[in-house]
Each structure stands twice: as C-alpha cells, then as structure tokens.
Amino acid sequence: MQPAIVCGRLAVLAGFRRGFYEALTARRDELFELADAVLCTDGAVKTLVELALAPEHQRGHGALYDGINHGGLDIGRLRRAVGDAPLPRAADGRLVLAVDVSPWLRPDANTSPDRCFCHTYGRGRDEHRMIPGWPYSFVAALEFGPTSWTAILDAIRLPPGADVVAITAEQLREVVQRLLAAGHWTAGDPEILIVMDAGYDAPRIAFLLADLPVQILGRLRGDRVFRRPAPPYVYNLKGGRPPKHGGEFVFGDPATWNTPNVSTTTDNTHYGAATAQAWDRLHPILTHRAAWADFPGDLPVIEGTVIRLQVDHLPSGGDPKPVWLWWSRVDATAEDVDRAWMAFLRRFDIEHTFRLLKQTLGWTAPRLRDPAAADRWTWIAIAAHTQLRLARPLASDLRRPWEKPLDPERLTPARVRRGFRNLRAKIPSPVRAPKPSRPGPGRPPGSSNRKRATVHDVGRVLATGEAYARPEHHKKGTKPRRKG
Template sequence: MYNCFESCSDACMNLLDALAGNTGASSIAELSLNPLFPRSYNSIYKARKESFNTTSQEANNEVEEEKEEPNNLIRVVSELIDQPQQRPFYLFALDTTPHPRPYAKTLADRGYIYQPNTIIGNKPINIGHSYSILSILPEKETGNAAPWSIPISGERVSLDKSGVEVGGEQISSVMCDSSLLWDEKLCILVADSAYSQRSFLFEQSKHKNLVVIARVRSNRIFYQSPIIDESNKKRGCPKKYGERFNLAEVETWHEPDETTLTQQTTRKGRILNITLLAWHQMLMRGTKDQKMYRHPFTLVRVHVTDDIGNSVWKPMWLVVIGDQREEISPLVAYQSFRQRFDIEHMFRFSKQRLLMTQFQTPDVEHEENWIRLVMLSYVQLWAAKELATHLPRPWERSKEQNNDKIVTPSVVQRDFHRIISEIGTPARSPKTRGNSIGRVQGQTKTPRTKHPVVKKPSKSTPNKQNTA
C-alpha cells in the first residue's frame, strides 16, 4: 500500500492506521487526536488530497495513470486473499451504496440517488453521489462466521452512467487482468436484481471463467429452449425461443429438471426447510445486438418454510448464467447468493465506524480519494484479523476475553492500536516544517461555482426535441 500512493505516503499510512484503529472519532478532524496519527490535522486533508493525485502529470499520462492505479490497488489487496479450499471458485459481490450530499451546493455532478428510508411513506431518495463497490467474499469455516467482504474496487457512478454500467466496467478490469490470482480460474459473481437486466448479463457472458448469480423479480418472463425436430425441418431461420415461462403464472411452468431439499439451522436454533427447484437451458429475450438466445441459463426457485410448512419469506428466483454454470449446483448457487449480504455489513461498518460518508468536501476528486482510503483501511483490518484478540466491554459479560471464534471487523478495530504498535509502520516520523506565510494581505479567493442538481433522464422516454 505504501508504494501505491502518488505522494504523501507517510501521512497516508498514518491516516490508514488511525482510521482502522478509530474507536471514538466522529469526524475526520478528530482522527488527528489518534495516537496512531503523529501529525497535525492539516496532514489529514493533505493526505486525502495527494494520495492518488495525478494532476501534476501531463494530459496523456494522466489518463494512463488513472487506468493503472486501481489495478495496482487490486493487486495489493489480492495478495491478502487465500486460495479457496472448500469451494473450487472465487466469490465476488457487486453493489452500489449511496453517498448523500444534499447541502453541498458547490459539489459537481450531484444527482438524485436511491437511499433507503425507515419512515413509512417517505420516498427512498436523496441528493448526492453513489459508488459502485466490487468486493471478494472469503470462505467461511462455519455458517456463523464473521461477515467479511474485502473491497477491491470502488468507483463513483457519474450522471452519464448507471451503477450497472460502472459495475460491468469493474468486472471487466478484474477479469481481464492476467496478473491476478483468479486469472483463468472459475469465478462467481453474486448480485441483486438490478444486475439481472439483459445488457449486464450479455456483457458478462463474454468472460469464459465467470458465472453470474443474480436475483430476478417475480414478474419476469422467460422462455424454454426450443425443441429441434430434425425430421420436420423447414426453410428459414430456426426457432430461437420455446414455450413461455412466466414467473408469476404457475400454469406456465413445466416440470423442473432438478429438485433439492435441504435444511438450515439459524443462530437461534430455528430449523428452516429449503426447497430448490431448477430449470436448465432457459432463455430470455434479446435484441439485434444482444442475442441472448446464445446464452442459456439455469433458473432456480428458492422457497423457505418453517417446521410446520408455513412460508418464512416470499419465494426467491435466481438466474445462474455463464459458460461454466453446469459446475454450480442449485444448492451451491443458493449458498453463494446468501453470502452476498455480507457486502451490506461492510457498507454499514464503513459508514458507522470508518467515517465513509463523514468527509464533507466540495471537490469530487477528493471525495473519490477518501472512499479509496476507507476501503484500504478495511483491508488493513482484514489483514490483521489473525493477530487480534477479543477485548469485550465491561458490560459485555456474556463474551469471554481472547475468544477468537468469531473475529468481526469491530473486534479487530478495538485491538488494532496494539497490533500496529507492536508491528510498526513503514511511515517515517514527521518533521517540523515551520509556519506557512499564509495569504498576501488583500488577497481574496474566488467563490466556488454552485452546481444544480441533475436528474437523469429516463431511458424509456426519449428526450424532447426543441422545436423552432
């Protein structure tokens, strides 16, 4: 990590240590009071500004640096990921998280973003930015293991793109890098229903070693593979789609190709019965450019009931698409998708404990740098989890000290100060530089430009042309 920063590497490393070992600071400036940050509070803002700064390069070199720098970070993080032992694939998760900035009138590229609201009746929207995060989900020794999700790529979703488009670019950069550990090895990507649209699945199907498991809405319409009758061959283009399969109409379903019954025991000891119905060689409608009939998939219906047969949740539908999808059983697909929710825990921990959305800046580049620094601080917690000891609070009597059965990010963060104090840091000690001369008397700064909030146009309705 120390070599990945463009400048101010010492201040950046101290900032990462202070952020990973933060247990009380509620603002960015308060991190300067952390013993792991032996610098003034001004160094925090300089480290954030200069950490991934490429403005000093020429225009052509600047574009190349921006393309190479995230890959350097991915290579550093990938060295901390162990090769899977219990499963023959690497598991990735992709999702977007909101970064609300409703009062930053001088912040460019703000728009309306989705943000969940707990108050009934309020619309789940806000004003600000959103970020697409790609992470790796490590193996779990037990079903009750800690929900770790190691971020490897974080990109801001600009107004001219969607979160799905940015996520597709992140996946392509990871899958096409031959220097990474998972090159030419089986990889699985789990994602929510937003990533089950045709355009995303078509692009990801080009990666031969990638299988996408995405949830789909219960009102989607798919098709069976057509039955080819060689004896009654007709002229013209052969039939590409078979019988209609409406997820909302049971009478359109045909007999499943595979049925799996299993049980799951929750942490509280509740037994759940899981029924998995799988239909192979299913198709979805495509376009002239996106010929989806060339990319069949497996459709899985997940129904969870309790011990008396009552439905616990609404049945869930999953799509398993990719050239190597046949190597993934319906049970493995369901278990892999359940682990996708670990990325939600990572989002919540980063915002509550790593101050992910607490940095208020009017510069878009500085905000993007801060998101990457938060991701790296989370990676440091993952790297130190084997050295952490559990330090329960005085009121946590039910937990035993030095219990390493479940090592969560919060447990590592409590003990991170001791770990870094014993191991040390590559950052050099700060030196006194003296006082700055400040501004010249009479010098004034130009007020920042206020940017309007931009609303993305709907893709279904074309823009209205101005008439003369």
C-alpha cells in the same frame, strides 16, 4: 499460535502496508498516518478533523485536510496490492465475488460536481427515496459460513448518466484479470462465481464476460417472463423462418412452469425448510432497444438456469416471498442448485461491510467537495479495511465487560480494530518524522471569500442521454407487468 506462523502473518501485514505506502504519490506520510489513525482511534470515526488528535497522527489538522484535498494516490497500484493479499474462499475452494452499489449521500452539497440521485432504502416504512450523492460500485470476495467479513477488491464512483451494467461488467473484468495475474485462479480450478442483486441485468453481464472463467448469479424480479428453447424445426410448405424462442415461462403463473428439472429441500437454521426448484435453458427475449439498440446483427440467446427459492419463515417473522435467481450455466445438478442459492444468501455479508465502512471507519463522515478527494478517502478506507482483514488472525479479543467472549477466528472487524494499535507497534513504519512548522496566517480578519464556488445540478439522465422518468410499473399501487 506458533511464533513462525505469527511472524509470517505479521510479514504479510507489513508487506501490504509497505505496498500501500508506495502507492501514495503525494503527501504520502500524511495519508499513511491518516489510515493508521482510522485503525487505531477509539470508537467510531465521526468527523475527519478528530483523527488529527489520535497519537498515531503526528501532524496537524491542516496537513490532514491538505493530504485529503491535494494528496496523490496511485489507485491502480493499490488495487494490485489489495488483489495480491490472501483472499477468502468457499467450502469447495471457489472464489465467490459480490458486486453492489453503496451511496455516499451528499444532499446539501450544491457545490460538489458529479452527484446523481441515489436509490436509498429504509428511510421510512416501505419507503424508498432518491437522494443526491455519489454512488460507488464495490466488488468484494465473500467468505464461507456466517460471518461479517469480506475482502474488498475494488470500488469505483459511478458518474451521472452512466450505463451501470456496462461499467459494472468492465469493473468485474478488470478485477478478474487482476486475480488471474495474482495467481488466485489457475486452469483447472472451479470457475469464479459472481453474485448480484436484482438491480443488475445478469444475462447481459454474463454475455459481456463470456470469455472469462466466471459464472453469474443474479436475482430477478418476480414479474419477469422468460422463454424456453426453440422447438425442433419442422419443414413447412408455407415457408417462414425457424422459431427462435420456445414457450413462455411466466414467473407469476405456475401453470407455465411445468415440471422442474431439479428440486431440492434443505433444512436451514434461520429459514426452516428451503425448497429450491430449477428450470434449465431459459432465456429472456432481447429487443433492439436501450442497451441492445446498437448491437450488430441478430440478438443473442442467453440461456441459463432459473431457480425459485421458497423458505418456511424469515428470521424477522415476516411473510416469506419466493426468490427468483438466474444462473449463467445450464444442465445444473442438485448440488449446483444448492450451492447457487446458498452463495446468494452470502451476498448479504457485503451489507455488513458497508455498515462497518460508514458507521465505524467513517467512510461517508467527511464533507468533501471534490469527487477526486472522495475517491482518495474511499481507497484509504479500503486500505484500512484490508489491514483489519490481514490482522484478523493476530488480534486479541479486547472485549467490553458486557460482551460475550468469542473464539479468535470469530472476531468481528470492530473487535479486531480495538487491538490494532498493539499490532502496529510490532511492525516497522515507513513514515518519516514530521518537520516542525507553523500554521499559515489564513484569511485576514474581516475579509470575505470573493471567489464563489460553482453550483452544480444533480445529474439524472439515462445512459442514452434521455431524462429519467419513473416507469409506470414502479409506481406505488400499480400492478405487476405480467401475472400470466
């Protein structure tokens, strides 16, 4: 690599580190060194206090806990610094964003407020559980091609009883506005594509973000029922209002599908022949209930394209089931359909980022009590991940003897982290030298804690304030809502 290019990329990394330091408002030296310890320590971060033993952490373990619990962080300023950094793009130059929720499980933290029941997977064979914790909503920019890299742009903690769709829509609006302000999208560029899983109401999010240059792509349950456009109005002597909806499109009943508007077949390395069928201008029927209860006037008709993806086989060898997608645009071409389902498959890259945050960077390792401290530590982990992404083209492959060599552009985040200590030595640090001090006397021997911590119940209420009750069609052994 040419020296000028190396210096330019080092300048980008140094600029972000300087912006990160300026976003710290209290205990900034400690919090900045804590992020460096996360990046430079050997192995995975298992406990918070062990970071005090890293050479990059020049202060004691008391300062470490004091920085996490009482430090200051201007999250808005750090959000802008993350958004100003270079972002990955798809093959056509389009920004592709993924939104998903990852929980910080805290089942035994009875003294921690604002916990709610988090839906977890993989706790047993086909077993899903609701475990108390702090759910965080992440937004990340996806990269084109098979990779485990993403660019985390935002993270917020979801409070108990929150309207997840409304909060997610507002979070996406703020992220897109920051991207527009940073110049990542200008007039004439392809619209930003936002992909999400089945836990989100994609049509409602598309309606809430209709004024932004975005497209929404979300997965749908296999028992949904959509409607076609209303037929042309024919005058009737008996009167009556014109129809608002057309015939039914039942996902579980092929007899209601008719001929698709677009049908494509693509050979895929992992899934074999992937057949995608698309039906244009389908919409769900909305009612004045739940999220639409207070909507003024007539409910809107949110049209989009329904895509059914069927593959030959799965890499795991299981039985492949069809995947239903809803795209917020109409009049889709074959190229649009292929780009949509391929972008949805890239959504799973964010799962690699969650595993890196939890298993390597130690995002959920600390046993913190205060939710504000959890938010502070979450953004320190995001700042560390962003530095790894910016250091990616500069890192050397310090592989283990049993690992295969990789090209510089194919290095994983864990391998980039191994060489970050060498890159850190080439960048000036804004941290001031620590002052000599002595540890405090602590609690007198033999005394007990006279101030008991408050015990908080786990919140499990809906956005309407009603108590949560599991729907009948979600219970094991029940039949789907519609089969035709």
